[in-house]
Amino acid sequence: MNPRKNLRCDLHIHSCLSPCADLLMTPGNIIKQAVKAGLDYIAITDHNSAGNIPVARKLAERSGIKLIPAMEVETREEVHLLCYFPSLEPLQEMESIVAQNLPDLQNDEEYFGYQLLTDINDQYIAKEERLLAAASMLTFTEIVETATKLGGVVIPSHVDRKSNSVLTHLGFIPPNAEIKVIEVSPNTDPVEFLRIHPELNQYMYIQGSDSHYLDDIGRCSRAGGFVINDQLHSLLRSIL
Ligand SMILES: [Zn+2]
Numbered sequence: 086m087n088p089r090k091n092l093r094c095d096l097h098i099h100s101c102l103s104p105c106a107d108l109l110m111t112p113g114n115i116i117k118q119a120v121k122a123g124l125d126y127i128a129i130t131d132h133n134s135a136g137n138i139p140v141a142r143k144l145a146e147r148s149g150i151k152l153i154p155a156m157e158v159e160t161r162e163e164v165h166l167l168c169y170f171p172s173l174e175p176l177q178e179m180e181s182i183v184a185q186n187l188p189d190l191q192n193d194e195e196y197f198g199y200q201l202l203t204d205i206n207d208q209y210i211a212k213e214e215r216l217l218a219a220a221s222m223l224t225f226t227e228i229v230e231t232a233t234k235l236g237g238v239v240i241p242s243h244v245d246r247k248s249n250s251v252l253t254h255l256g257f258i259p260p261n262a263e264i265k266v267i268e269v270s271p272n273t274d275p276v277e278f279l280r281i282h283p284e285l286n287q288y289m290y291i292q293g294s295d296s297h298y299l300d301d302i303g304r305c306s307r308a309g310g311f312v313i314n315d316q317l318h319s320l321l322r323s324i325l
């Protein structure tokens with residue numbers, strides 16, 4: 086990719102594997118909607134799992150959109166961390182480490198929702214029985230170190246939110262953690278947010294939609310997806 090071109094992205098989307106996401110959030114539907122929204126890059130970031138990513142990668146290749154292998158991991162402190170990888174293999178390695186550290190709880194479909202895997206024809210083929218929307222036993226530091234060692238980039242999710250954010254649950258971003266970018270929710274003006282949090286000025290930010298419904302894909306405080314500029318591009322170049 087040409088680093089001088091501004092790229093539109095939405096790097097925080099949940100598929101139907103996340104129990105909280107709409108059943109229409111199949112990888113095929115997500116990619117169609119992302120193309121419609123004019124996005125160059127997307128990431129499907131399901132809770133503690135990458136089960137739909139291999140299929141989504143194949144579908145994305147066909148449509149000309151770039152899908153970054155990713156997942157949203159919940160730390161022991163209940164902080165959500167977006168973990169992005171340059172290819173499928175390190176993502177799947179991360180997924181298996183997280184799986185070994187998830188509590189052994191069954192999903193209650195009526196309470197949490199379905200956790201569905203799909204095939205290349207965008208049909209549901211299986212259910213994940215284990216509850217994915219739960220805190221893993223790995224700490225913030227362990228997740229960041231593990232993902233970084235695998236060549237990944239970690240971005241704390243929705244730092245402006247009260248729930249599952251590093252600022253609420255830890256109170257600060259550990260200064261020695263390999264964090265260069267944070268995510269701000271689409272409903273928050275990031276410039277205003279950083280003005281009231283000058284301690285975060287050293288970080289660059291992205292805005293992901295955290296979509297659980299198709300219509301939300303590409304949503305950020307400015308319409309049409311978040312734009313990756315040159316500076317951010319060079320910080321994220323290992324995954325873009
Ligand atoms: Zn989250």
Ligand SMILES: [Zn+2]
Pocket residue numbers: 097099130157242295
């Ligand atoms: Zn999310």
